[in-house]
Amino acid sequence: MQRFNLLLLFSILVLSGLWANNIEVTNVSLTGQNAGAGTTQIKFDLSWENSWRISVGPSNYDAAWVFAKYRVNGNNWQHCTINAGGQVAPGGATVEPTDNVGAFIYRSADGSGDVSYTDIELRWDYEADGVDVSAIVDIQVFAIEMVYVPESSFFVGTNAFDQSNMNGNFYTLSASFPFVFRVPYEVTSEAAITVSDTEGDLFYDNTEGSAPEDVGDQLGPIPAAFPKGFDAFYVMKYEVTQDQWVSFFNTLTQAQKANLDVTGTMGKNTDDEFARNAISWPDAGNATTTLPNVALNYVAAEMILPYLDWSGLRPITELEYEKACRGPLPAVNGEFAWGNGNIHNVPYEYTNIGTPEEGISNPGTGVGNAVYTITGGAPSGPKRVGILAASAVNNSREESGGSYYGVMELTGNLYERCITVGNPSGRAFSGEHGDGLITAAGDANVVNWPAGALGIGYRGGSYANNVPFIYVSDRNDASNEITNGNTRLGFRGGRTAQ
Numbered sequence: 046m047q048r049f050n051l052l053l054l055f056s057i058l059v060l061s062g063l064w065a066n067n068i069e070v071t072n073v074s075l076t077g078q079n080a081g082a083g084t085t086q087i088k089f090d091l092s093w094e095n096s097w098r099i100s101v102g103p104s105n106y107d108a109a110w111v112f113a114k115y116r117v118n119g120n121n122w123q124h125c126t127i128n129a130g131g132q133v134a135p136g137g138a139t140v141e142p143t144d145n146v147g148a149f150i151y152r153s154a155d156g157s158g159d160v161s162y163t164d165i166e167l168r169w170d171y172e173a174d175g176v177d178v179s180a181i182v183d184i185q186v187f188a189i190e191m192v193y194v195p196e197s198s199f200f201v202g203t204n205a206f207d208q209s210n211m212n213g214n215f216y217t218l219s220a221s222f223p224f225v226f227r228v229p230y231e232v233t234s235e236a237a238i239t240v241s242d243t244e245g246d247l248f249y250d251n252t253e254g255s256a257p258e259d260v261g262d263q264l265g266p267i268p269a270a271f272p273k274g275f276d277a278f279y280v281m282k283y284e285v286t287q288d289q290w291v292s293f294f295n296t297l298t299q300a301q302k303a304n305l306d307v308t309g310t311m312g313k314n315t316d317d318e319f320a321r322n323a324i325s326w327p328d329a330g331n332a333t334t335t336l337p338n339v340a341l342n343y344v345a346a347e348m349i350l351p352y353l354d355w356s357g358l359r360p361i362t363e364l365e366y367e368k369a370c371r372g373p374l375p376a377v378n379g380e381f382a383w384g385n386g387n388i389h390n391v392p393y394e395y396t397n398i399g400t401p402e403e404g405i406s407n408p409g410t411g412v413g414n415a416v417y418t419i420t421g422g423a424p425s426g427p428k429r430v431g432i433l434a435a436s437a438v439n440n441s442r443e444e445s446g447g448s449y450y451g452v453m454e455l456t457g458n459l460y461e462r463c464i465t466v467g468n469p470s471g472r473a474f475s476g477e478h479g480d481g482l483i484t485a486a487g488d489a490n491v492v493n494w495p496a497g498a499l500g501i502g503y504r505g506g507s508y509a510n511n512v513p514f515i516y517v518s519d520r521n522d523a524s525n526e527i528t529n530g531n532t533r534l535g536f537r538g539g540r541t542a543q
Contacts, residue, residue: 046238047079050171051146051254052491055387057239060373061496065094065519066245067093067094067401068091068092068093068094068109068188068189068190068321069091069092069093070089070090070091070111070186070187070188071089071090071091071092072088072089072090072163072460073089073184073186074087074088074089075085075087075088075169075184076166077166077342079299080178081179082172083170083171083172083173083178084128084131084168084169084170084171084172084293085169085171085188086131086133086166086167086169087113087125087166087167087168087169087184088133088164088165088166089165089186089249089271090161090162090163090164090165091109091111091161091162091188092159092161092162093151093159093160093163093188093190093196094159095152095157095159096151096152096154096156096157096159096160097108097152097156097157097158097451098151098154098155098156099155099157100155100439103195103372103449103450103451104195105192105193105194105195105400105450105451106152106192106193106227107151107190107191107192107193107282107408107451108149108150108190108191108192108193108279109149109150109151109188109190109191109369110125110147110148110149110189110190110191110279110356110357110358111126111147111148111150111165111167111186111187111188111191112127112146112147112148112186112187112356112357112481113125113127113147113167113169113184113185113186113187114184114185114187114296115169115174115176115182115183115184115185116183117176117177117180117181117182118180119181119183120306122185122296122297122299122513123174123482124146124174124357124480124481125169125171125174125184125354125481126145126169126170126173126174126480127142127145127146127147127148127167127168127169127170128142128145128167128168128169128170129142129145129167130142130169131164131168132148132165132166132167132168133164133204133371134150134153134165135163135165135290137152137153137154137156137162138150138151138152138153138160138162138165139151139152139153140165140166140167141543142167142168142480143543144357144480145160145170146357146478146479146481146543147481147482148167148360149164149191149279150165151193151342154193154201157508164217165451169170171344173426185296187292189281189356189358189538190281190282190283190542191279191281191282191367192279192280192281192282192369192450192451193277193279193307193363193450193542194277194278194279194280194365194368194369194372194450195277196275196276196277196505197275197372197373198231198232198233198275198296198373199231199232199274199275199368199371199372199373200229200230200231200232200367200369200371200376201215201229201230201232201364201367201518202214202215202217202227202228202229202230202248202358202376202518203216203229203376203377203378203379203380203516203517203518204227204228204229204375204376204377204378205378205379206226206233206378211253211513211516211518211519212250212253212255212260212513212519212520212521213249213250213251213253213255213260213261213519213520213521214249214250214516214518214519215229215230215247215248215249215367215518215520216228216229216247216248216249217229217230217232217245217246217247217248218242218243218244218245218246218248220244225244227386227542229375229376230247231366232267232273232274232275232368233275234268234273234275235269235272235273235275235276236269236437237266237267237268237269238266238273239263239265239266240263240264240266240267240535241265241358242527247265247267248263249261249263249520251263254526255407255522257527258468258524258525259466259521259522259524259525260289260467260520260521260522260523260524260525261465261466261468261520261524262467262468262469262524263467265466265472267364267466267472268472268473268475270272270475270476270493271362271464271466271472271475271476272361272362272364272365272464272474272475272476272541273362273364273365274362274365274368275311275366275368275533276541276542277540277541277542278361278365278539278541278542279539279541280297280361280452280537280538280539281358281371281452281537281538281539281542282451282453283340283430283431283454283537284341284427284430284454284458284459284461284535284536284537285340285341285344285349285352285535285536285537285538286337286338286339286340286341286430287322287323287324287334287336287337287338287339287340287341288334288338289341290307290333290334290341290344290352291324291331291332291333291337291497293352293355293356294326294331295331295332295386295488296355296493298485298486299329300485300486300540301334301351301483301485301486301487302326302487303328303487304346304486304488305351305487306326306328306343306363307324307341307343307345307348307530308324308325308326308332310529311345311347311348311418311528311529311530312343312344312345312348312403312529312530313343313477313532314399316512318335318336319343319532320343320425320426320427320532321336321339321342321424321425321427321428322336322339322341322342322343322426322532323335323336323339324341328537329403332431335399336399337401338401338429338430338431338453339399339403339426339427339428339430340427340428340429340430340458340459340535341427341459341535341536342426342427342459342530342531342532342533342534342535343530343532343534344530344535344536345498345526345528345529345530345532346462346495346498346527347497347503347528348529348530349462349501349536350488350489350491350494350495351483351487351488351489352538353479353489353538354479354480354481354482354483354489354490354491354494355479355481355482355483356479356481356538357478357479357480357481357540358478358538358539358540359477359478359479359491359494359538359539359540360462360463360465360466360474360494360501360536360538360539361461361464361478361537361538361539362463362464362466362474363463363464363465363466363502363504363523364466365463365521365539366370366455366461366463366504366505367517367518368527369448369449369450369452369455369511370382370448370449370452370455370456370517371384371448371449371517372448372449372450374447374449376518377514379512379513380516380517380518381413381415381446381456381515381516381517382415382441382446382448382452382454382455382456382505382517383413383442383445383446383447383448383456384442384443384449385392385413385443387412387413387443388409388412388413388417388512389408389409389412389413389414389415389420390420391407391409391419391420392419392420392421392422393405393406393407393408393416393420393421393422394406394407394422394423395422395423395424395428398424401429402430402435403428403429404432404435404436405428405432405433405436406436408433408436408437408438408444409444410437410444411436411442411443411444412444412447413443413444413456414433414436414437414443414444414445414446415433415446415454415456415457415458415515416428416432416433416457416458416508417447417455417456417457417506417507417508417509417510417511417512417515418509418511419511421508422543425508425509425518426508426532427458427459427507427508427535428508429456430453430454430458431453431454433445433446433447433453433454434446434447434453455490455505455517455519456505456506456514456515457505457506457507457508457510458507458508458535459507459508459533459534459535459536460503460505460506460510460522460533460534461503461504461505461535461536461537462501462502462503462534462535462536462537463501463502463503463504463523464495464500464501464502465500465501465502465523465524466523467502467520467523467524468499468500468524470495470496470499471495471500471501471502471524472497473493473500474493474494474495474500475492475493476541477491477492477493477494478491478540479491498526498527498528502520502522502523502524502525502526503522503523503524503525503534504519504520504522504523505517506519507533507534507535508533509532509533510533515537
């Protein structure tokens, strides 16, 4: 790898990982340096599969969240400050710099199919980052697939007359003399939500199944600053993969790596493949994985926050989780992420195990597909992200297991980490985004984020869970404080739309 004086040319270190639906950054270069302004253009090509933008129905689109890291003279990796101006968008694409942290890139008009954009440019303010004009610099560009969820009212809870098999689901009371019914609660704004067992207020039981503290304290209010899902937001299209984690991990210092090691005692406690976590780190140098496209398990709650901070994202809330699943449609009794209670119940037969083409040879047709206890099969553990959509016989929401907005695997595969409304630590969350920087010890340092596991809950179930744990409305572990990582737990990030 060649390195050059910054005044003349930057050196480029490109790690073009194929993440999820083969999102790829290639041909990175730097051009148009303005030494007087202390800026230069980061130029690259970007492509991914199965993109869309539609103006009817969900009225949404998918996008790439793109950000860059640099290091000076081979020292520690730092986050690039991206100017709000100076972006260059190729034909058919919109490039939207955000918060000086990164940029969303998405279709500028309706369409569907694979996209391949060339000669995208973002403006790096290297002077703002304290980089001297004579420095020797390396650059990496990262991209994560996201889905835009537009502003709208939506419902949380379930529309079941008998809710005895539901645990902790949201509801409000609706009086219809001489009866009082539990009905779904409608979120109609980002205003504070009163929590009480009173008609019109949000409430939930915490006496069935888990310990009360695992479901929530039934207290409130849920503050106005807490992201409720009414306002538009972005959410990762897929759960975080092992490749994404390794790419993050390998930019860290030795001290940060030691505290965020999924092969250590907080995670799987081995460098061997275990429950399909194939990450290995020999306590020095870089980590590797032989299952890059498989969803990441064994990452502890304290570890997910640094990743989200480093990438300029944030955790999603459990209200946003339900919005991402069902959209503005009415809640359905016993529904899964694809909008009904019909689910395939025959073990899957997996093909091309461990490859980017990992698939299912016998997916359910005319029925919802999810990786859960009955279908999970061998090998035991999470499967490749996007496997259900890639294997579906018919490209329907139901058969692909997709949500109303096209978010994948919100039911099953791995539990989703969501900020809970069920304890003070969760309710204090106010939606600040990561700034790309973490502490020397490897901690997130964003205001009002949980300090650890308390405040983070679990929704959507996993490959090791059965009904009713995989219902959209199930809150059995919505406030459960689980400190260590385990085989069932994954995560994905989000971002408030600007």
